[in-house]
Amino acid sequence: MKTTYLKPVLDLAATGAKIKTVMKQKGFSARELSVLMDFPYVQTIYNWFAGKNMPTLDNLIVLAQILGVKMDDLIVTQQVEIEVGQEDEEELSA
DSSP states (O other), X not given: OOEEEEXXXXXXXXXXXXXXXXXXXXXXXXXXXXXXXXXXXXXXXXHHHTTSXXXXXXXXHHHHHHHTSOGGGTOOEEEEEEEEOHHHHHHHHO
């Protein structure tokens, strides 16, 4: 028997867009953020905007504090349905 679950998955593009929006709302430029976060290149911030990569957990904590928001306010997830069969459920419970 198969059971369907909803699994949250990080939406890289939407998260990058959200970071950019919040940053602009709070009056920061990408260059200012890169200086405040001690990054040698502003490209790191632009890669976040483009969804090419995401901030590491420690950078996400610092970013949220700089912007004065919760980390959850910067992250966008989507719910994806996954099916788990009986043999998969046995592995999960082991």
